[in-house]
Amino acid sequence: MEVTSGSAQTNLPITFGQPFRSGDLATSQGLRAQDSVGNTVPLQMDEVSTHKNGSVRFAVLSASVPSLPANTARIINIYPATKTTSSVSLPASPAWNLQVTARLSDGSTLVANPQQALQQAIASGSNRRLHGPVASEFNIVAPMINQSTGAAHPHLVARLHTRLYQSGQIRTDVVMENNWALKASPSDLSYSLTVTANGQTLLSQPSFTHHHKARWHKVVWTGAAAPNVRVRHNMRYFLDSRATWNYNLGLSIPESVLAAEASSLASRNTGPMGTAMLTTDMPGTGGRSEIAPVPRWTAMYLISQDDRARASMLANADAAASAPVHYRDHETDQPISVIKYPNLALRYGSSNPSVPTASTSSTWKPDIAHQGSYAYIPYLITGDAFYLDEMMFWAAWNIAANDPAGRGTSQGHMGSEQLRGAAWGFRSILEAAFAVPDNHPQKTYFRTIANNNISFFNSNFTATTDTQYVFPLGGLKGIYNNNQIPGYENDFFMYVTAWALENGETGMQATFNNIARYIVGRFTSAVQAQGFCTSKGAHYWNESRSGSTALSSWAAYASANGDGPSCGTVANGDGAYPDWAGGYAAVSRGMLGAAANAGHSDAPAAYTRWLTFTPNLGTDFKNDPSYAIVPR
Template identity: 50%
Template sequence: TLVAKPQDLLKQQIAQGSGRRLNGSVATEYTVVAPFKDSASNAEHPHLSARLHTRLYDGGASIRTDMVLENNWTFKANPGNLTYELTVRRNGQIVHTQPRITHNYQARWHKVLWTGATLPQYRVRHHMPYFLASKATWNYDLSLRIPDSVLADEARVLASSNTAPMGPAMLVPYFPTTGGRSEIGPQPRWTALYLITQDDRARASMLANADAAAGVPVHYRDEGSGQPLDVERNPNVAVRFGSSTPKLPTPTGTTIYTPDTAHQASFGYMPYLITGDAFYLDEAMFWASWNIAAVDPYYREGAKGLIYGNEERAQSWALRSIDEASRIVPDNHPMKSYFQTRLANNLNWYVQNYPQNANAAARSPFGAIKSPWDTKKAGPWQNDFMTLVLTQIAEDGDPQGRTMLNWITGFTVGRFLNEANGFCMAKAPGYWWDVTDASNQFFSSWKTLFDTNYAGSKGASCAGMAITEGSPDRVDDYAAYARAMLAATSSAGITGASGAYSKWKSMTPKMDAGYVNDPTWAIVPR
């Protein structure tokens, strides 16, 4: 039997004013870290620990505790899955029981518990136009009227999902699964639904899936710092690819999850902005930390934390996670400068290797990022992903993000603007294009790019040309990705993007009806 007794620790912290995260007229919150000890020997369990974010209302008359169970130390020997059941008592009275579960290694779960006076009956609603105008996220289309049937179906699917600790909820456990998925996009589908409706059913879905992501074995907490693993303290550590120094212990057991970066959602960012809960702040940090440490130390240049060694969509989503963490980690948090520096390191690398590369032959005159696996080709849609992430960074005022955005939009926006130069807009939502010739020299004209990749349309008039790629009638394919990218770049002030968005919108009218069912990519100009 393992026992954790955080109450005495909490009393000490209140008396000393330590571990205090919130301190205001309405509530005060303390974070208590409590080890589990063997009730017979008093020996600490090497892997299982509790973190309690305890919020006191009305001088402690009402207490909200976000109880977090973690099995995620990085360097302790013999990590693995743990099977247990849990009982939580307050002053001898049982307030929660958790039936037998198997807790994944490098994972965590949580449960919010209220004790004391009657629970407060309120729900915060944000002024969403202001929320979006803050540029904390992309400008989702608030004019959409989501049918109640869509929200009811969201609740039905969630109710039939496994939302127990370590359950996947609505996530696809095998991340490399290809094709459109609800979690893949600038923000997941359920988050877009919430931003547009603020409906409780969408909120429940968003938070349940964020909770499910906590069960994925990517959560490494450094025993030395008490924070998510960082490559500044451990420049040669590797959690996925490459040789790790120090070597990480091999865990026992398996999980249902296979995480990767190329098919990764934003899990904790928006839930933290909506709730302010420390659990979701930690989630955002854990995922960003893993995305950095998962890159081979050789390619990430050790402590620099570079992510260019991934395919481009993986770079995009990893960069998004680093940017999100650098934004929301409070200024006085010990990890703030870590994520800010890793973001700056990556943006500097992109700028130096693309727009400011002294070797002109090494950079596309259009602004295309090539595939690392086939250096003749570039994926327009993957470049769109990167462009979307860069719009958010640039709108946050980052000069290097702006420099990189200005460069890449020469390709991503440019392919919608150059019909006069021989590239028909109807072919803009392509899959893979050759961007170099047989000698691996970049094409320098839009006509050559078009004629090489669309030889069957060579010489044809652009007027009335059918859109044959990217599923222009759907909201979850390349044509929709491009439309969201054009909206975001229009908001970011990229020359020509506003006109390109308007024309592309007129060419994809059937997409509009679909957004009410799936607003994942329903981004419009600010």
């Protein structure tokens, strides 16, 4: 880790996420840390999730940097060590004394005074997320009490992720939720909000409208000012952990691109219910920055770790919280589950139990097929509970939004989604299955749903004959598009399949092997020798049949889809745009890199070959690296 502070500081507390390569750290081990000038750095590890082999996959780390000169980078090196148990002493009644006050448009005032709840949590060790010699964090759920009636508001709740550092600073992530799934009479709520502590106003939010099934948050500090600090990961190791795809760290994002990102963000609404750079009409056509394995701003951050890219990534993750996809079960206090409610329907079909609807409608039109990965990398970078919850909410909605019959009721599979929806929906489920801590009550849920999807794909995507889902060459059909083959959607699905395999999901191997016959095969010289032009490999929609006859050879496939006598040496399929980082040629190039990383024997050569068909893409990847994924 590299830590930089804008001012000289001592005992600087930092908390961040850290992924680990499979096999690098056993759960029986601990960690130790030392900075680049030889100081021992107190370090603790929490919120552990594990790989399939039982080694640590991800953890939230908290460190206390002994001294840090102003504007001087300090490297924090982290090593495996013998696990130790440190005694932790917390004040019985911290000088927190937070008060959250909401003044509703109807004139009523709601107040939460959670000091006693924090004291009880400290005494009992309940609702504790982080705990060690550096930091302890408690999740305090505070009902908003009507001052006049003494009754708790039925929908508005404050969730206070309260982190007590041994240095004396207290960090509170104030999360306001209006998202009970099954409580009657949900509605939009208009209110202003103030947060005070010990006579000081920490947050003053003017009146706005908080939509139902949405949430927002703001971090405040007590005890001392917020640390002025920047943390950067060893990004080579971060990517080598397989936590995400292998983005090209050799790219240099131009200053002009980063400056434009900051300027664009500054012009957007990033306040409560603001949508930042996100598209709220999600089913709408056209490319957008969030549709890729990770969004453009996230890829920019992974490559540059620039503060402006980080600000954009986190602002857009926050904006995703304003979408009406946040359904919390009041009985479990967790995102809604189709295992508990097999016939729940949040978007299509008849729901049992019924889901109360509000009289107001959101400007958002949530969708699975055009969905970004909003909170996964922000959680891996920060370790913040807000992004962990956000990641789970989107995955849970993707599962429950499909018609119960189409998803196999409690199975929660993506079979009834269009292919790109199956890809991005499965990605969100894997994100949760991978990153949710092993001791979290939702871990088993997302792991089970991930396994169910793998079983579904192996049952339906491995045929070598013409079926509802696959045609004989291995390509996946658009199930609602008359047996056509959407090339770019096949690439999307391969991204997720390859990433699953990189993360030890060996159950995906059969699906991967079968669909790669087409998805990777269309870029190989062997297929071109059989009559299909490599230059046509990146495309929009192609036919899988000639009349009623399934196309079972590459020559027949080429003929049915208009390949001429000359193949050409530059990508020229419908929508390929070989010089544009948002075109289908770019989508395919990154896909081939991902397939190579998953171990496909033909993919490295296909990737190298496709480079010659897309010679100018590298230049535009500097402007938009969404698909700048390369072989490891």
